[in-house]
Amino acid sequence: MPLTTPRRSALSEQVIAELRKQISSGEWPVGSRIPTESELVEQLGVARNTVREAVRALAHNGMLDIRQGSGTFVVAASELAGVMHRRFADADPRHVAELRIALESSAAELAARRRTDRDLQQLDAALVRREDAWASGDAEAFVSADAAFHTAVVAASHNDVMTVLYADLGEVMRDWLRDDIGKELRPKSHMDHTRLVDAIRAGDAEAAGREAASYPFMCRPDRLSEAGDTV
Numbered sequence: 001m002p003l004t005t006p007r008r009s010a011l012s013e014q015v016i017a018e019l020r021k022q023i024s025s026g027e028w029p030v031g032s033r034i035p036t037e038s039e040l041v042e043q044l045g046v047a048r049n050t051v052r053e054a055v056r057a058l059a060h061n062g063m064l065d066i067r068q069g070s071g072t073f074v075v076a077a078s079e080l081a082g083v084m085h086r087r088f089a090d091a092d093p094r095h096v097a098e099l100r101i102a103l104e105s106s107a108a109e110l111a112a113r114r115r116t117d118r119d120l121q122q123l124d125a126a127l128v129r130r131e132d133a134w135a136s137g138d139a140e141a142f143v144s145a146d147a148a149f150h151t152a153v154v155a156a157s158h159n160d161v162m163t164v165l166y167a168d169l170g171e172v173m174r175d176w177l178r179d180d181i182g183k184e185l186r187p188k189s190h191m192d193h194t195r196l197v198d199a200i201r202a203g204d205a206e207a208a209g210r211e212a213a214s215y216p217f218m219c220r221p222d223r224l225s226e227a228g229d230t231v
Contacts, residue, residue, distance in 0.1 A: 024078060033072065078167075085172055104213070108208040110205075122156075137184075153196070199211055
C-alpha cells in the first residue's frame with residue numbers, strides 16, 4: 001500500500017520505519033540485497049529522494065551498506081546490532097569467544113530448565129540444518145546454520161533480554177565464526193552439538209552449560225596462543 005502523508009519529514013520517517021520493519025521481520029535477512037531504489041519508489045509510492053534519504057539514514061545507523069555498483073545490502077537486523085557490529089569489528093577474537101561462552105552457556109542452562117516441546121522441535125530442526133550445511137561443504141551456509149542453531153538455544157532460555165542481546169550481537173558472532181573456520185570446512189573443525197540438544201531435552205542444566213561452554217575454542221585453539229594466551 002502506498003505511503004502518504006502531507007509533510008516530507010514525516011514521510012521520510014514513515015519510509016524509514018517501513019524499511020526497518022522489512023529488515024527486523026526477516027523479510028530482508030542479514031546479507032541480502034534490498035530492492036533497488038526504483039523498486040522501492042514503486043512499492044511505497046513515494047519520491048525517489050525520500051527513498052534515498054531513508055536508505056541513507058539506515059546506512060548511517062549501521063543496518064544497511066550501500067555498495068556502489070552492487071546495490072544496498074542488509075548488514076544488521078537493528079540499529080543496536082549495527083552499532084555493535086561497528087564497535088566490535090576489530091575486537092580481540094579471544095574476547096568475542098569469551099563473550100560467546102558466557103552467553104551461550106548461561107542460555108543453555110536456562111534452556112534445559114525452561115524448554116518447551118516446541119523449543120525441542122526447533123532445536124532438532126536447526127541441528128539437522130546445521131549438519132546438512134556442514135555436509136554441503138559450503139562454509140558460509142554452515143556459518144548461517146550454526147548461528148541459527150545457537151540462536152534457537154538462546155531462544156529456548158525464554159529470557160527475552162538475553163535473546164535480544166544475542167540477536168543484536170549476531171553479526172559479531174558470525175564474523176568471529178567465519179574467521180575461525182576459514183574459507184574451507186575442515187574435518188577437525190567439526191563440532192557435534194547433539195550432546196547439547198540431548199542435555200537440554202533431559203533437563204540437565206549443568207551438562208547443557210558445560211557442552212555450550214566447550215565449543216568456541218575447539219575450531220582453532222592456536223588462535224589463543226597466537227594472541228599470547230592459552231586454553
